[in-house]
Amino acid sequence: MTDISMSQPSGSYTVNRKFDITSAEAQGRIRSRYRAEARFKSYGLLALGITSVFVVILLADVFVRGLPAFWQHRLVLDVPVAADAFGAPGSVDAAAIRGGDYYPVTKAALAKAIPGIESRSAERQLNRLLSTGAPDILRETLVADPSLIGKTVKVPLLLSDDADLYFKGAGSKIVSRVPRGIATPSGVTGEVTVLTASNDFADELATIKRALSVRAGGVEREAGRLQRSPDKANQARAVELLEVAKALRARAEQPRGEEPLDADIPSVLVEINGGLVKATKLSDSAITGEVLLPLKSADEAKPANWKIVTYVTPEANRKVNDQEAAFLERLRSLGVVESGFNWRFFTSGDSREPELAGIRGALVGTALTLLVTLALCLPLGVGAAVYLEEFAPKNRLTDLVEVNINNLAAVPSIVFGLLGLAVFLNFFGLPRSAPLVGGLVLALLVLPTIIIASRAALRSVPPSIKEAALGVGASHQQAIFHHVLPLAMPGIMTGTIIGMAHALGETAPLLMIGMIAFIVDVPQSFVESATVMPVQIYLWSDLPEQAFQAKTAAAIIVLLGFLFVMNGLAIWLRKRFERRW
Amino acid sequence: MNSRMISLSAAAAVVGSIAFAGAAVARDQIRIVGSSTVYPFTTAVAEQFGKSGGGKTPVVESTGTGGGFKLFCAGVGVGHPDVSNASRAIKKGEFEDCQKNGVKDVVEIKVGIDGLVLAQSKAGPSLTLTRKQVFQAMAEMVPDKDGNLVANPYKNWSDIDAGLPNIKIEVLGPPPTSGTRDSFHELYLEKGAEGFDSLKSLKKSDAKAFDKVWKSIRKDGAYVEAGENDNVIVQKLEANKNAVGIFGFSFLEENISKLKGAKVEGVEPDYDSISSGKFKGARPLFVYVKKQHVGVIPGLDKFVAEYVSDKAISKDGYLARKGLVAMPKEEAAKVAEAAKSMKTLSADLVN
Numbered sequence: 029m030t031d032i033s034m035s036q037p038s039g040s041y042t043v044n045r046k047f048d049i050t051s052a053e054a055q056g057r058i059r060s061r062y063r064a065e066a067r068f069k070s071y072g073l074l075a076l077g078i079t080s081v082f083v084v085i086l087l088a089d090v091f092v093r094g095l096p097a098f099w100q101h102r103l104v105l106d107v108p109v110a111a112d113a114f115g116a117p118g119s120v121d122a123a124a125i126r127g128g129d130y131y132p133v134t135k136a137a138l139a140k141a142i143p144g145i146e147s148r149s150a151e152r153q154l155n156r157l158l159s160t161g162a163p164d165i166l167r168e169t170l171v172a173d174p175s176l177i178g179k180t181v182k183v184p185l186l187l188s189d190d191a192d193l194y195f196k197g198a199g200s201k202i203v204s205r206v207p208r209g210i211a212t213p214s215g216v217t218g219e220v221t222v223l224t225a226s227n228d229f230a231d232e233l234a235t236i237k238r239a240l241s242v243r244a245g246g247v248e249r250e251a252g253r254l255q256r257s258p259d260k261a262n263q264a265r266a267v268e269l270l271e272v273a274k275a276l277r278a279r280a281e282q283p284r285g286e287e288p289l290d291a292d293i294p295s296v297l298v299e300i301n302g303g304l305v306k307a308t309k310l311s312d313s314a315i316t317g318e319v320l321l322p323l324k325s326a327d328e329a330k331p332a333n334w335k336i337v338t339y340v341t342p343e344a345n346r347k348v349n350d351q352e353a354a355f356l357e358r359l360r361s362l363g364v365v366e367s368g369f370n371w372r373f374f375t376s377g378d379s380r381e382p383e384l385a386g387i388r389g390a391l392v393g394t395a396l397t398l399l400v401t402l403a404l405c406l407p408l409g410v411g412a413a414v415y416l417e418e419f420a421p422k423n424r425l426t427d428l429v430e431v432n433i434n435n436l437a438a439v440p441s442i443v444f445g446l447l448g449l450a451v452f453l454n455f456f457g458l459p460r461s462a463p464l465v466g467g468l469v470l471a472l473l474v475l476p477t478i479i480i481a482s483r484a485a486l487r488s489v490p491p492s493i494k495e496a497a498l499g500v501g502a503s504h505q506q507a508i509f510h511h512v513l514p515l516a517m518p519g520i521m522t523g524t525i526i527g528m529a530h531a532l533g534e535t536a537p538l539l540m541i542g543m544i545a546f547i548v549d550v551p552q553s554f555v556e557s558a559t560v561m562p563v564q565i566y567l568w569s570d571l572p573e574q575a576f577q578a579k580t581a582a583a584i585i586v587l588l589g590f591l592f593v594m595n596g597l598a599i600w601l602r603k604r605f606e607r608r609w
Numbered sequence: 610m611n612s613r614m615i616s617l618s619a620a621a622a623v624v625g626s627i628a629f630a631g632a633a634v635a636r637d638q639i640r641i642v643g644s645s646t647v648y649p650f651t652t653a654v655a656e657q658f659g660k661s662g663g664g665k666t667p668v669v670e671s672t673g674t675g676g677g678f679k680l681f682c683a684g685v686g687v688g689h690p691d692v693s694n695a696s697r698a699i700k701k702g703e704f705e706d707c708q709k710n711g712v713k714d715v716v717e718i719k720v721g722i723d724g725l726v727l728a729q730s731k732a733g734p735s736l737t738l739t740r741k742q743v744f745q746a747m748a749e750m751v752p753d754k755d756g757n758l759v760a761n762p763y764k765n766w767s768d769i770d771a772g773l774p775n776i777k778i779e780v781l782g783p784p785p786t787s788g789t790r791d792s793f794h795e796l797y798l799e800k801g802a803e804g805f806d807s808l809k810s811l812k813k814s815d816a817k818a819f820d821k822v823w824k825s826i827r828k829d830g831a832y833v834e835a836g837e838n839d840n841v842i843v844q845k846l847e848a849n850k851n852a853v854g855i856f857g858f859s860f861l862e863e864n865i866s867k868l869k870g871a872k873v874e875g876v877e878p879d880y881d882s883i884s885s886g887k888f889k890g891a892r893p894l895f896v897y898v899k900k901q902h903v904g905v906i907p908g909l910d911k912f913v914a915e916y917v918s919d920k921a922i923s924k925d926g927y928l929a930r931k932g933l934v935a936m937p938k939e940e941a942a943k944v945a946e947a948a949k950s951m952k953t954l955s956a957d958l959v960n
Contacts, residue, residue, distance in 0.1 A: 127662065250735065257772030266772075345731070345866045380653040380931070457688065460640070461668055539672075542642075546652040546669035548659055557638065557668045567671065570838050571649055572863040572932055577840065 090588075094581030100370040100383065101195045102184035103158070103359060107137040107166060111178035114170075120177060125170050130163035131155075134185060142358055144322035146217055153351050157359075159186040161384040184366060189382040189575035194348045194356050195365060198574070200341035202357070204299070209313075211334045213300055216323040219316065220305055222298050227312040228336065232296045236310065237280045239293045244276035286311040291344040297354070300334040301325050304354050320354040347574070373582065377548045378564065382575030385568070387583050389550045393463055393543075393558030394532065394590070396551060400467020401474060401531050406524055408471075409478030410513075413520075416479070417486045418508050437476035444472045445537030453541060460542035461557040469537045474527035481523020485516040518605040525598035529591055535562045561587045636687040637907055639667035643677025643694030644788055645837070646723060646857060647894050650933050651694050651916075657927065658915045664908030667692075674788045681897060682707035691902045691909055695895045696723065696788040704959040714900035714953040718913070719944050721922055721933040724858030724883040725792050725890045727780075727871040733850040734774040736766070736871040740889060743873075744801025745769045746778050747832055749825040756807030761827045781835040781842045782855035792892045793855055797873075798823040800889070843868065858883060859932020883934045884924070894933070900951050910951075917945040 048054045111117040114128040138154055145151050162185040169183055170176055187195075209226035247269050254266035279287065288309050289296060296307040298315060303323030307315035343350055359365050377389030412433075420426045448469035452458045458465050489512045497507035538544060544563050551558035559567075565587065568580040641651055648671045659666025672680065674695045681693035682703060689712075699707075699717070707715055727743070729736060738746075745751050746769060750758040766773035783790040802808045802823040812819040826832050835842045835854070842854040843864050853871065858878060861870050870878035874889050882888040896916060903909050915921060921928050922945075924935045935941065 246735075253767075253774060254772040257770050259770065259772065262770070262772045341866075347863075347866060380649070380656050460688075461670070542670050544671055546648070546655065546671075548656055548666035569840060570645065570671075572839070572857075572859040574863055 090581050090584050093578055094583075094585045096196050097575075097578035097582035098370050098373065099196075099367050100372070101187045101192045102366050102368060103141075103187060103364050104182060104184050104366050105137045105141055105364055106180050106182050107133060107185070108140065108180045109133055109166075109170065109177050110136075113177065117178065120174055122171050122174070125174065125177075126167065128167075130166065133166070134158055134163055137185070141362060141364060142321065142355060144217070146322075150320075150351055153349075154355050157188055157191045157352060157355060159188045159383045160381055161379075162186045184368070186372075186383055187365075189573060190347050191352070191356055192383055193575055194353065195360070195367070198346070199348055199353060199356075200339040200346055202337060202339055204335045204337040206331060207334065207336055208331055210331065211298070211300055211329045213305070213323055213326050213329075215319075216301075216303065216326055217319050219318055220323075220326075221314055221316045222300060222305055223314045225313075229296075229310055229315060230312050232307075232336065232338070233284075233287060233310055233312060236287050236289065236293060240276050240280040240287075243292075244273045244280060247273040247276065284312060292342050294341070295339040295343055295350050297337040297339065297350070298334065299337050300329050301327060304337075304358075306350050306354075320351050321358055373579075377550045378546060378559070378567075379548065380546075382571075382573050382579055385576070385579055387561070387564060387586055389547055390559050390561045390564035390583070391586070392550050393466075393547075394560045396463035396554055396558060397466040397470060397560055398528055398531060400464055400554060401470045402524070402528060404468065404471040405475050405478050405527065409475055409524070410482050410520055412475075413479050413482030413486060414508060414513065417483045418504070418512070433476050433479050437480060440536075441473055441534055442536040442540070444469050445540035447472065448537060449540040459555050459557075461545055461547070461559070462555045463551060463558045464554040465541045466538055466543050466558070466560065467554075469541060470531040470534060473534065473537060474531050477527040477530065478520075478524050481527070482516070482520045485519025485523065486512060488519060489515045518602050521601045521605075522598045525594055525601070529594050532560075532587075532591065532594070533562055535560075535566055538563055561590065638665040639692065639906055639909055639912055640690040641667055641669045641692040641694065642672045642680045642690045643670075643692075643897075644674040644696040644894075645671045646674075646696040646788060647694035647720070647896065649859070649931055650720065650894070650928050651692075651896065653928060653931050654912070654916045654921055657921070658908070658912050661915070664911070667912060669694075673786070678703040678706075678897075681899070682710055682712050684710045685712055685899065685901050687906070689899075691899050691906050692912075693897045695897060696792065696892065698893075698895060699897060699954070699959055701959050704954070704956065708956070712899060712901070714951075716898040716900050716913075716948065716951050717954045717958075718896045718898065718917065718948045719893050719936065719940075720896050720916060721894050721928065721935055722883055722891050723894050724861075724878050724888055724934060725789065725796055725855065725892060726858050726861050726878040727873065727890070728846060728854050728856065728861050728868045729852065729871060730846050730850040731867060731869050733852075734776065735869070736773065736853065737875065738773075738871055739804075739874055740797050740801040741804035742769050742773070742801070743797045744804070744823070747780060747826055748798060748802070748822065749827045750822055752805050752807045756805070758822065761829070761831075764831075776851040778831045779833070779849070779852045780831065780855065781833045781845055781852055783837060783839075784834040787837055789855070789857065794824055794826075796890050796892060798826075857932070858934060862932050880929075880934060884937065891934070898948075898951075900953055903951065913948050913951075917941075917948045 049058070110133070113133055114120050114124045135151075135155055138158070139145065139151075142154065145154060164186070166181065166183045166185070169181060207224060207226075207228035209224035209228050211222050211224045211228075214221045214223075251266045251269035251273060254262045254269065257263065257266075279285075286309050289307055296310060296315065297320070298305045298307065298317075301323040302321075303319060304321040305315065305317050305323075306320050307317040309316040339350060339353060346353075348356065356365075372384065373386045374391075375388055376384065376386035379385040416426065416430065448465060452465045452468055453460060493511050493515065494507045497511045498504070502510065535544065538560065542557075543559050544567065545557065545559055546567070547557050547559050549556075561583065565580055565583045568576045568583060639655075641655065643651075648669060652669045655667040655669050658664070670677075670690075674697060677690075677693040677695065678699060681690050683689050699715070704715070707713075727736070727738065745761075745763060746766065749761060751761050751763070753759045753762075763769050763778060765775055765777055767775040782793060802819070803812070808819060808822060811822070835845060839856040839860045842856055843860060846852055846854045847867050854868075858880075861868055861878065862880075872878075876882050876888045878888050878890065883891045898909070898913055918926075920926050922933070922935055922941060923929070923938075926935065929935055936944065
């Protein structure tokens with residue numbers, strides 16, 4: 029048994045204590061201490077692990093949703109521009125080209141790509157596949173080179189959001205198979221019947237019958253439920269439903285016969301003679317339906333020359349109907365659909381059309397707002413910190429100021445918005461929605477953070493520096509401004525950038541001063557209406573269009589990028605200028 | 610200290626621009642405030658207006674109907690908004706507020722109809738509800754067999770009516786701050802409550818107590834406040850096939866691949882049934898215009914004309930594609946006529 033004895037010579041008495049470190053109990057105590065430490069470490073690791081998993085899930089979710097929004101589908105078409113499209117040939121000026129009506133031009137281009145569409149509703153559906161901003165590139169091309177008028181120009185035309193989503197995979201699984209018999213269509217447009225020599229549609233008919241019996245089951249269940257209801261009307265309804273179910277069952281069980289198709293079951297189409305027919309009625313050996321894409325001829329087609337195509341997702345369950353899907357598939361097979369980087373997302377302002385909406389306005393608004401915030405916060409914050417830390421007398425008043433600065437840092441941000449509304453808008457009469465006011469409000473919000481960070485940075489400069497300066501005859505002010513402040517600058521910068529990053533993510537205070545708004549024009553000055561990135565994200569997330577969900581995630585990615593750059597800058601500044609003593 | 614000089618001069622510039630901005634008065638841009646329900650439609654009109662060269666694209670703020678009227682009625686002049694969106698008609702108090710602050714001439718324009726639907730996942734069992742049943746499922750206090758008010762005892766839909774599926778009542782809807790929530794109370798719960806004889810007589814004897822019955826929603830977890838964002842409700846419905854969500858028809862239409870609407874009083878919520886008024890959960894949407902600003906703010910009259918034009922609010926118009934349900938043709942024509950002549954609202958028409 030070893031005893032370590034320790035003597036403490038100071039003072040008038042000596043303490044002799046024996047430390048037991050080898051006995052079994054002592055070993056046990058040591059082991060339990062090690063265990064406690066290991067436990068603590070594992071808690072830490074667990075906590076870190078859980079947070080990282082959440083961060084990874086969040087980021088993965090945002091990126092998976094958002095990345096497709098950075099790509100966009102366009103139609104690269106030969107657009108014939110009529111010589112007299114924008115006024116009499118020869119007398120066309122830039123203003124006329126800019127203000128011209130492009131609908132007839134793009135319509136002609138589409139009609140050239142998919143000829144033979146006669147019905148007005150089909151024609152309208154075809155033209156609606158293009159975005160309302162489709163002719164923008166064409167317009168710029170023509171303004172740049174008016175000599176192209178009267179010629180055919182090959183330009184990309186932007187697709188609408190639904191068409192874009194279709195190509196991004198929101199459409200339907202398409203199955204096609206080659207039949208056995210020879211098919212004969214009865215016409216080339218309108219309603220036609222396609223007859224086959226063998227029972228080529230038997231499989232499709234069986235699928236429909238199965239769907240019918242499933243539907244009958246659903247109706248029977250509902251009827252059963254209604255029968256249990258004490259309500260007379262429900263009882264009557266149940267009887268009706270049972271009749272419906274019976275009829276459905278009868279249809280399902282009948283082996284042959286003609287069955288109508290509807291939007292709740294997969295669509296059956298026939299691709300024949302360069303056209304496409306959508307079945308509305310189907311039997312073993314024939315379909316009757318409407319022509320979606322006109323046939324070239326009504327000749328017989330050999331088994332290798334015609335196909336049965338099924339759009340597996342029922343029409344009622346998708347945004348793009350069969351006619352539109354047929355057009356889009358045709359355009360894809362023509363090879364005119366092109367996917368390109370969505371530059372527009374970075375060059376245009378907000379829009380109600382998802383495919384046209386961009387974040388330029390919000391980015392510029394954010395930059396302007398943060399500029400105002402920075403210009404106000406940095407000098408005020410650093411000045412206040414220097415005064416409080418180095419010059420202010422220590423009395424009740426400065427204590428009070430100090431406590432209040434710390435309190436202000438914890439005030440909910442909406443309160444600053446209310447203050448901004450009352451003071452800047454109502455009292456000073458500044459314009460609503462302006463980056464200037466937003467910047468002022470956010471400056472109030474981050475000022476306490478900057479003061480606190482700056483004071484900490486000033487305090488961390490060793491007093492010896494200041495004392496040396498004072499010792500060689502510098503005034504107090506000189507000592508501070510020439511020596512202490514430059515050395516504290518990295519810490520102040522870090523604090524400022526973190527404060528700015530905080531301001532970058534705020535929306536609540538901006539609600540009150542009118543920056544939660546739809547603003548199309550990219551702001552040019554501090555007093556023009558503007559919005560900021562987080563507000564843009566909030567506004568997009570609330571819109572019903574599916575494509576805006578992707579835009580929302582894409583905007584979040586851009587905002588995260590902005591934040592990473594700012595935080596990276598803070599780290600770089602610290603590394604670059606930091607000095608250790 | 611160079612950086613200090615820069616920041617000082619920047620601060621000076623900011624102070625200078627404050628002084629300058631304070632002096633600026635004229636405004637050449639229409640300013641719109643109000644309901645977040647009407648926001649998707651008014652923004653579409655604003656964008657179209659800006660594109661067609663009528664003037665600068667108006668700024669549309671999303672403040673909520675009540676907040677919008679507060680700003681709208683605060684006064685006349687360039688510092689106050691020109692148009693207010695509303696998902697309900699203006700209230701008497703708000704109208705009086707307007708009058709008091711000098712906003713004498715207010716033009717009310719009904720722009721279309723919004724269906725408030727109860728939607729569920731396509732995978733879930735179909736619900737066919739009456740407003741009475743919705744009331745029974747959602748209200749905090751419901752009448753029992755003898756007509757006495759008791760705390761809501763219903764746990765499953767089948768407890769209310771054996772004809773309804775035997776699944777837990779789980780409804781996701783907007784929080785009380787939302788205008789959609791107000792509409793849900795008025796369209797479903799008030800009408801549902803009136804379906805009970807005992808509550809009908811309560812309405813006659815004690816209107817306040819009756820109001821309390823239909824204005825309180827149950828708090829035992831069957832009604833979940835899912836936040837202002839309707840897309841969140843849509844996502845939750847996809848995940849939970851037994852849940853029911855409350856939101857505007859445009860969200861049902863956009864997500865028709867995943868969701869279906871519950872029939873109310875036997876009527877499926879679709880475009881035609883809402884437009885014709887057959888679907889009972891429908892409410893009109895309004896836009897209020899300050900007539901005194903016409904001629905002062907350039908383009909305001911043109912903006913109104915764009916809003917009521919055929920290419921915007923008709924059945925084939927671009928607003929219909931954004932999910933707004935158009936009014937019947939004759940009514941739309943009447944609205945357009947009144948809007949063009951800027952017929953102002955008189956106090957006796959407001960309640």
